[in-house]
Amino acid sequence: MTDDKGPMIIAVCWAFTALALLFVTGRLFVRAAVHGKLFSDDYWIILSAICAIVSNIFTTISVYWGNGKHFETLSLEQKQNTIMWMMAAYVPGIQTLGFPKLAVIALLGRLLLPTKLHRHILWTMGIICCLSLTAMVMTLLLQCSPPRALWDFSLPRNCLHPKTLEGLAFWASTCSAFLDFYLALYPAIVLWGLRMTVQKKIGLSFALGMGFVSGCVGIVKATGVPTLSSPDVSYDLCDPLYWTSIEGNLIIIAACIPVLSPLLEIAKGRSIWRSKTKSSSHQYQDYSNPDAPQRGVELRSKSKPGKKVDAYGFTIQAKGDSEESIVQPDKQSATASSERRSGTYNPSDGIVKSSVVTIAYDQGDQAPTSAATRWAVV
Known part of the structure; x- marks a missing residue:
């Protein structure tokens, strides 16, 4: 058994993060050129990008110790460090699933001007999703007593049953995917009632509906939740890790696309710089x-x-x-x-x-x- 998923994990995680950072850079450029300031949704995106980078750093360290290899082929030191850095990578990685959704909700609140009740519903769903993701990652870290026993095999282990973790992880993944679909369909429904050309409606619906893709990735990731109970933790548990990175970065990209429309002006040779005149x-x-x-x-x-x-x-x-x-x-x-x-x-x-x-x-x-x-x- 010489299989090693380590190189693939690093390549996938850093490739999608680099792509997401490219979109974030374009978003910040547009804000500086057109508006001359940042809005609340921009700060959520910046925080999400930082979490993605930190998660990738921890993931890379875990691969160095043996993440992606079969658990039985690792030494005791490699096993302990692999689990420790894998758990560390999950903390900021899972937050990349929630923070960009708050950015999308803030953006749609400005564009669609929903009713006060609907605005409260949107923020409530976003907060519930973020709290569910946070509860899942905290439970993952604190599943053993003492928590260090999760990766320190010399300590007595008194941990939660894997089914409890799987149930909480499935709920958080489902909640995240549902909100992705909702935030993708809601703008399309509103846009269809506006007096715009069909071409513009389709274009804006596509730009604001990219979260549909990340929702599909969330469903794929949710099907891998049972691997949490696998004894080959360093080999099987790496799959949800890089799928989390893919989903999180796709959500960041989806949240940035609607803001990048002024870059079309640059492509057409026009100036978009904010003027004081x-x-x-x-x-x-x-x-x-x-x-x-x-x-x-x-x-x-x-x-x-x-x-x-x-x-x-x-x-x-x-x-x-x-x-x-x-x-x-x-x-x-x-x-x-x-x-x-x-x-x-x-x-x-x-x-x-x-x-x-x-x-x-x-x-x-x-x-x-x-x-x-x-x-x-x-």
């Missing part, structure tokens, strides 16, 4: 506070002709476009003559530029058109 201050709206009185407000300057908008909802700015208005001499003289006749002409006024600002308030389901503008940039 009034001409671009409303290019990307901030809907981070859905409880504010002006929620769902869209400001559109009408000092220029109607702006063109591409398929993704971004404003297309023509070259040389500016808010400065130069009055042609013939039009200026005609305007001056008209004002002299009406008695309102004032030579000191010079060139007067007027702008009309339209404010459209989003009334939830009653105003699907203005609600759709929230999806131009997340």
Whole structure:
């Protein structure tokens, strides 16, 4: 029996984590370029990425001691260190399943503006999921008395029955997968009621529904829960370990995808950098506070002709476009003559530029058109 899953464990865990970190970097770039600040969901994503990295470090150490090899081929020291570092890797690894869900809930709360009751339901489900995952990992660590007896074979062992651990792990995995599916289907249902093109509805539903993939991975991982009772712990228990890494990183990626839409502007050769000038201050709206009185407000300057908008909802700015208005001499003289006749002409006024600002308030389901503008940039 010379099978060794160690190299595969390291390759899978670090490959998916590297991919997730690429998406997290893109997310933070968009926040800096477009919004100039981080939102609450960004902090949850950063925390999730840190947990994924720490979990991979512990996993790599466990592989060094023998994780992925058959338990009977290891020395006593290798057995003890393998179990210790495997358990250590599970602690931050399992948290990567819960923290990104809180980020998705915070993001959907800004975009979909759910009712107060539904918002409470979403956060309750997210908190229950995180508490279930935390309870599972704490039970895994404290299953023996004393806890150190889990990996120190010289101590007397008084541990929980494996069936208890399997039941708790199955509940936590099922809860995590269910919430992934719910957070993937909920936006699609809401988007279908908005006045958008079918192409945009499909695109946004796909972007916000990537959690469906991680939910499927969660189901696959849940089927491996019975391996917790396997006597070949270093060989069989490594499967749920790298599946946990895959699922957690996929959830992080799914939570980042909806925020990366402004990168399409860069791909098209346009600038997305946040500007302090009034001409671009409303290019990307901030809907981070859905409880504010002006929620769902869209400001559109009408000092220029109607702006063109591409398929993704971004404003297309023509070259040389500016808010400065130069009055042609013939039009200026005609305007001056008209004002002299009406008695309102004032030579000191010079060139007067007027702008009309339209404010459209989003009334939830009653105003699907203005609600759709929230999806131009997340």
